[in-house]
Amino acid sequence: MDITLLGHACVRLDKNGSRLVIDPGAFSATDALDDATAVLVTHDHVDHVVPDELRAALVGRAELEVWAPEAVVGAVVGDDDAVASRVHTVSPGDHLDVAGFAVDVVGDKHAVIHPDVPQIANVGYLVDGVVLHPGDAFTVPDAAVEVLLVPVAAPWLKTAEAIDYVRAVGARRAVPIHDAILADAGRTLVDGLLGERGPGIGDTQYTRVQPGETISAG
Template identity: 50%
Template structure:
């Protein structure tokens, strides 16, 4: 399978039988949706789902299914939208998308928690805004490295717990060029040689 990063937490997976897009949000490249056969959203925050852009896409491609947690049904329910929950397995693009998770990580105790689901696609794991460790093996971990809800030490411990042979950073649009260097130095040191940054627009075999 081939993975292309489109900024922040957005990736497109080419299964050889179709294209799966995860989290095309406001910080990601609109080109992520080009040719998509299915769209998966982890949660309702704008950096993970750009509603206006998704509606424009749906107007042009109403046949393409959109999947996400039930909380998104209120805003996206008029699209070709399907609610998913942890434990679900969705056949799409010649593979199966398994659903994990449940809740967004705590940003601050005074802010309400929102639903967050995680996706495992043929061994590639996208946790959204959570540090949920799946109960099955992961070949490639997409690890969040910068967020209001996250310390870098937590991201490192999460990567260690998942113990995937390959680790690629996501959720990094809020970092400067200098800031990007920090996880790129610490992860190889503390997690190992499995860590490699995929640049925005770059495609890698996973």
């Protein structure tokens, strides 16, 4: 499996001619949906999905399918019944075959932004038992993980929480995502704390991957 970061929380997974895209939001590369076979969305915040853009992609490509929580499904389908059959609702605990990828749906709620801000639905996706994309949450799956896509900057997140999350998952490799709000100096600081200048993340290797860069796993 090839893993390509496409900006902020968006990643593309390529395997055996299938292309799976996760969370193509407003901060993602503009071509994030190009040639996608399928799309997974973790929750309905705009940095993870732009419903109008995803609907337009569905209209333009009859083979494209989407899996997402109920709120996202409603926003993407809108009044266009023609795409409804290709936009599927997921629930925690689901085990899916998505374009040849085995996907386990984990977690159920967005991390707390503030006690006065209602929590929304958020699911994570463990793909082929290899790559975990948690969305905006700290979900620890009941399975080994090779690559954890770890959020490192958000209104709901402290760096200490990211460190503890990496420790809890215990993946072979942690790759930072969800960092569009950071300047270069902030990325350097976060990378240091999660890497060799920090308190330690066990045996997990922390690897910064640049937008558009591809790594292999599985």
